[in-house]
Structures are given as C-alpha cells and as structure tokens.
Amino acid sequence: MTDSLRGRVAIVGAADTEVGKVPHMTPMQLCADAILRALADAGLTKDDVDGLVTCNSMAEPYMYHAEATAEYLQIFPRFCIGVGAGGGTTFSILHHAASAIVSGMCNTVVVAMADSLRTGMTRERAMVTQSSSGHTQFESPYGPTVPALYALIARAHMDTYGTRPEHFASVAVTCRKHAALNETAQMREPITVEDVLNSRLIADPLRLLDCSLVSDGGAAIVLTSAERAADFPHPPVYMLGFGEGYGHEHISQAHSLTESAAGIAGARACEMAGVTPREMDFAQLYDCFTPVVLLELEDLGFCAKGEGGGFAASGAIELGGALPINTHGGLLSHCHPGNPGSMFALTESVSQLRGKAGARQVSGAELGLLHAQGGILSSHTTLILGSEATL
Amino acid sequence: MSYKLGKHLPPVNGESAPYWEGCKQGExxxxxCPSCSHIQFYPRLLCTKCSGRGLSWIAASGAGRVKSFTIVRRAxxxxYEPDVPYVIALIELAEGxxxxxxxVSCDPETVEMNMSVRVTFDPWTEEISMPLFEPA
Structure with a gap:
C-alpha cells in the first residue's frame, strides 16, 4: 500500500501573495488573495473548488477557520478542514488532501494558508503566542522563548558533534544569497558568516541572524487527480511520496536532542516515491532556525550524522552545489508568517519543477524533496515532488 | 526569581496537584509504576512503559545534570525582563x-553541559512553588 498515492495527485496551480510587511491586508484577505491567485494560475474559478484546507491565523483566529474561509469566499466544498500542527501542517495535510482526491471524496482541493504576524500583532503578543508551544505547566512558566527552545537543540548538537556557530551561520548566508535572487523576498541584502556571528545573541548560541523572519503573507496551491492534471495551463507537478514522523510535542520530552523524527518521515517518503536522497535536484528544508537545517540534512540522509555543519559550510547547499536548498530564501530570508511558512517552499518547488524560477532556477530540476516540521523538532512531514519525467 | 504579575503561572489540575503540592512542601x-517500577515525568494517567495504571508518587533526590541549556537574552x-539574562535548561534527573x-544562584555564563545541579524551590504564590535548579 505504500505506493498507493505515488504520482496519483498533482499540483496544477500555485501562487503567493505579497509577503513581508503587508499592513494593508488582513489575514483573511491574504488567504482569499492567495486562493484567487492560485486558482487563476490553474485557470479555474472559485466555483470549481470542492475541497478546502486552511490553517488558523494567530493574528485573526477563527474557531473554525476553513469553514469561515469558505463562507468568506462563498464556496461550498465537500471537504473542508482547518489544520494545526505548526510548520509541519502544510505538508502533512497534503498527504490527507491527496488521499481525499484518490478516494473520490473530492476533485479539486485548494490548500491555502496566510497570517499577519508582522503587522497584525504587537511584538509581545506574537512572541507570547508562539511560545505557547511550550508545555503550559512544565515549560512555559520558566520563560522559554521559541529561539530558546531551539537553542537547546543547537547546544546539544555542538556538544555531541563539535558543530560550531559558523556552521549554523553558513545556512543563514546561503538562504540570504538565494533570497537576493528572488525579488519577492523580504530580506535580500547579502550577509556574511561574520555578519551572523556579530549579530546580537538572542538565546545562546543562537544570534539574531540565525532566527527566521517575522512576516505577513500567504500562499495557496490547487491539487487534482493525475488523470485531470493534463488539462491545465501549466505542466503538472506530481506528488511522488509522503512520509510523516512524530517523536514528541514538547522538547523536554524528546527522546533525543540531536536526532529527530525527520529520519522516519524522510525514509517513508522516499520509500513511497521509490527514490533516494542522493537523486534530489534540490531540497526545501524547514529553516525556522539555522541548526534545524543541519539536523534535517543529517536525518534525511543527505550527509552522515554529525556532519551537517561541514556539509552546509562546504557550499553544497548553495545554487550550483550538490544539493541546493531553500532556493527562494527560506523562512530565514524569504518570509515566515508562522504556520503558513512551508507553503512558500511548496510554491517555490512548483516554480522550480515548471522550470520557471528565473535567476534561481536549478538547471534541469525534475525531482525535489521538501521537509517541514512543527512544534520544537516535533512533528515531521517529508514530501517528494517531481515533474512528468519522474513518473 | 520571585513571582511578578504577568509571569506564566502553571495551571494546576487534578492530575498534577500532587506534584505541585510536593513543590510547596519542598519535595x-x-x-x-507499581507494576514495572518505571519512573516518569510529567504526571500521566498511564505508565508510558507498560501502560499500567495506578501510578504512585515518590520523592526524587533533587539531583540532576544539565543535558542542554541556553541563556535567554531577550525575554x-x-x-520576565527583570530576569534577563536567564538560563533555560533541560535537567536529567538522577531517577531518569x-x-x-x-x-539560578550562579552567573549564567558559568553554566556548562553535564554540570551537576540540585533542586531548589522558589515560592511564586501561596499555592505555587517553582522547582528551580542551582549548581550542586
């Protein structure tokens, strides 16, 4: 059964809203804008949508967000669900949406996520809301920020494998380099390893430039069955593999601080797709904080355990390297509106596999791996996408 | 680190009440687990090892070691601002x-991985004493 979804569902529309500081739009407007843009990309109208997936907005929460979005747009889907698993949400729900299409529950699913963490909330409210990922009795009273929770992982990786702050910094430098080629990115000014190491400490060893952005923005994609996918304006991008892995929810309950359930998720996705990490033309790896990328490179099998730092610093993860990552600039430099963050890795991958990524196009890109995680290295989903040539 | 209005007070419930009562008493x-002797934290309905119920409470020694830590520079x-810079740590207790x-009770810059620590209690309110750790 592990190959049951391979190549059976495709992305036929994808679009981002304006990102960064977007004070002139509400989170619901961003969500609706993303949906309309993705539908236009697919050559569809809102009346064609019979499946809708959204995630809640922190700045403007609804009790039932997907249903509220359907009402706002006046669409009447057969499958409608709002999801919440942090950054891992975006790809885990694609697994479920694809299953809904294959099982006949619906034909055309729009997945749309948007939020306004930058201008829709005060800094204090944004910090407190996000740090509520700590256990309310046994973590949050101690005052951990989200960077502090990830810093515990960074410190353990340094202690176990000799990873150095300049290794973390190389991830930030790479993402900024790629963002410089992306005119929609929030931060495009090139930075150096020294800039990262000289930026102020937030939670040792993490510095300001090791931390992702706080942004407004949204994105949406349109999914349909492979049988119908040929009838759309753009070449379909096929979903070849999905894999999920869950290790813990709260970091104080993690069985390991240096090895994550990304390994399980990645292995499951590769098994379904029938591919190995070595075959990937690019990867979009969840980069809420720079050390997370090193763990993902290792756990997903792109390099040996403990060697993520050296691999990243070698230039292998840059455009032109063995495994270009976060070709749009990632959460570190493109944008990070919270839970919708991974959507931009998805829309970027669609551009790459359509061969339409402009100055940052990975030459001959046919196969890509996307990984997202939520909580504090807690819930993991790997997604493998490919062009028609990979079917 | 005494309680200031606005700090996140743990919402005690029926499951955790014996834990917080212990903290109040300095324990x-x-x-x-009465069946397999597994010791666990945080409190739960079941033993996570054998799924047995009817868990009992024991007093920990209060000794532990620093498994990882960070110094928070931005509260x-x-x-929490008056406490900056403050240390957030994962403590592996002697019991597992x-x-x-x-x-607390030390310069944050002197905290090290694997450092031995012992529990101390900081009364935040009449009901809540927070278990904190200091160098052993």
Missing part, C-alpha cells in the same frame, strides 16, 4: 526523567 515528586514577555527548569 520534587515523580510518578512510579519572552515583560514579566528529564525536566525543563531555570538554573
């Missing part, structure tokens, strides 16, 4: 389980 309590909210806490 760090953990659950132990999570205004209520890991818990999060602050390390």
């Amino acid at each position: 760090l309590r953990l659950q132990q 999570v909210s205004e209520a 389980p890991t818990m999060m806490s602050n390390i």
Whole structure:
C-alpha cells in the first residue's frame, strides 16, 4: 500500500501573495488573495473548488477557520478542514488532501494558508503566542522563548558533534544569497558568516541572524487527480511520496536532542516515491532556525550524522552545489508568517519543477524533496515532488 | 526569581496537584509504576512503559545534570525582563526523567553541559512553588 498515492495527485496551480510587511491586508484577505491567485494560475474559478484546507491565523483566529474561509469566499466544498500542527501542517495535510482526491471524496482541493504576524500583532503578543508551544505547566512558566527552545537543540548538537556557530551561520548566508535572487523576498541584502556571528545573541548560541523572519503573507496551491492534471495551463507537478514522523510535542520530552523524527518521515517518503536522497535536484528544508537545517540534512540522509555543519559550510547547499536548498530564501530570508511558512517552499518547488524560477532556477530540476516540521523538532512531514519525467 | 504579575503561572489540575503540592512542601515528586517500577515525568494517567495504571508518587533526590541549556537574552514577555539574562535548561534527573527548569544562584555564563545541579524551590504564590535548579 505504500505506493498507493505515488504520482496519483498533482499540483496544477500555485501562487503567493505579497509577503513581508503587508499592513494593508488582513489575514483573511491574504488567504482569499492567495486562493484567487492560485486558482487563476490553474485557470479555474472559485466555483470549481470542492475541497478546502486552511490553517488558523494567530493574528485573526477563527474557531473554525476553513469553514469561515469558505463562507468568506462563498464556496461550498465537500471537504473542508482547518489544520494545526505548526510548520509541519502544510505538508502533512497534503498527504490527507491527496488521499481525499484518490478516494473520490473530492476533485479539486485548494490548500491555502496566510497570517499577519508582522503587522497584525504587537511584538509581545506574537512572541507570547508562539511560545505557547511550550508545555503550559512544565515549560512555559520558566520563560522559554521559541529561539530558546531551539537553542537547546543547537547546544546539544555542538556538544555531541563539535558543530560550531559558523556552521549554523553558513545556512543563514546561503538562504540570504538565494533570497537576493528572488525579488519577492523580504530580506535580500547579502550577509556574511561574520555578519551572523556579530549579530546580537538572542538565546545562546543562537544570534539574531540565525532566527527566521517575522512576516505577513500567504500562499495557496490547487491539487487534482493525475488523470485531470493534463488539462491545465501549466505542466503538472506530481506528488511522488509522503512520509510523516512524530517523536514528541514538547522538547523536554524528546527522546533525543540531536536526532529527530525527520529520519522516519524522510525514509517513508522516499520509500513511497521509490527514490533516494542522493537523486534530489534540490531540497526545501524547514529553516525556522539555522541548526534545524543541519539536523534535517543529517536525518534525511543527505550527509552522515554529525556532519551537517561541514556539509552546509562546504557550499553544497548553495545554487550550483550538490544539493541546493531553500532556493527562494527560506523562512530565514524569504518570509515566515508562522504556520503558513512551508507553503512558500511548496510554491517555490512548483516554480522550480515548471522550470520557471528565473535567476534561481536549478538547471534541469525534475525531482525535489521538501521537509517541514512543527512544534520544537516535533512533528515531521517529508514530501517528494517531481515533474512528468519522474513518473 | 520571585513571582511578578504577568509571569506564566502553571495551571494546576487534578492530575498534577500532587506534584505541585510536593513543590510547596519542598519535595520534587515523580510518578512510579507499581507494576514495572518505571519512573516518569510529567504526571500521566498511564505508565508510558507498560501502560499500567495506578501510578504512585515518590520523592526524587533533587539531583540532576544539565543535558542542554541556553541563556535567554531577550525575554519572552515583560514579566520576565527583570530576569534577563536567564538560563533555560533541560535537567536529567538522577531517577531518569528529564525536566525543563531555570538554573539560578550562579552567573549564567558559568553554566556548562553535564554540570551537576540540585533542586531548589522558589515560592511564586501561596499555592505555587517553582522547582528551580542551582549548581550542586
């Protein structure tokens, strides 16, 4: 059964809203804008949508967000669900949406996520809301920020494998380099390893430039069955593999601080797709904080355990390297509106596999791996996408 | 680190009440399974090892070691600002389980991986004493 979804569902529309500081739009407007843009990309109208997936907005929460979005747009889907698993949400729900299409529950699913963490909330409210990922009795009273929770992982990786702050910094430098080629990115000014190491400490060893952005923005994609996918304006991008892995929810309950359930998720996705990490033309790896990328490179099998730092610093993860990552600039430099963050890795991958990524196009890109995680290295989903040539 | 209005007070419930009652009495309590002797934190309905019920409470020694830590330079909210820089650490207790806490009574810059620590209690309110750790 592990190959049951391979190549059976495709992305036929994808679009981002304006990102960064977007004070002139509400989170619901961003969500609706993303949906309309993705539908236009697919050559569809809102009346064609019979499946809708959204995630809640922190700045403007609804009790039932997907249903509220359907009402706002006046669409009447057969499958409608709002999801919440942090950054891992975006790809885990694609697994479920694809299953809904294959099982006949619906034909055309729009997945749309948007939020306004930058201008829709005060800094204090944004910090407190996000740090509520700590256990309310046994973590949050101690005052951990989200960077502090990830810093515990960074410190353990340094202690176990000799990873150095300049290794973390190389991830930030790479993402900024790629963002410089992306005119929609929030931060495009090139930075150096020294800039990262000289930026102020937030939670040792993490510095300001090791931390992702706080942004407004949204994105949406349109999914349909492979049988119908040929009838759309753009070449379909096929979903070849999905894999999920869950290790813990709260970091104080993690069985390991240096090895994550990304390994399980990645292995499951590769098994379904029938591919190995070595075959990937690019990867979009969840980069809420720079050390997370090193763990993902290792756990997903792109390099040996403990060697993520050296691999990243070698230039292998840059455009032109063995495994270009976060070709749009990632959460570190493109944008990070919270839970919708991974959507931009998805829309970027669609551009790459359509061969339409402009100055940052990975030459001959046919196969890509996307990984997202939520909580504090807690819930993991790997997604493998490919062009028609990979079917 | 005494309680200031606005700090995140733990919402005690029926499951955790014996733990917080212990803290109030200066005792760090953990659950132990009567069937398989597994010791766990945080408190739960079931033993996570054998799924047995009817867990009992034991007093931990209060000794542990620093499994990982960070020094927070930017507080999570205004209520925590007077404490900056403060240490968030994962403490592996001598009995096995890991818990999060602050390390106090020392210069944050002197905290090290694997450092031995012992529990101390900081009364935040009449009901809540927070278990914190200091160098052993």
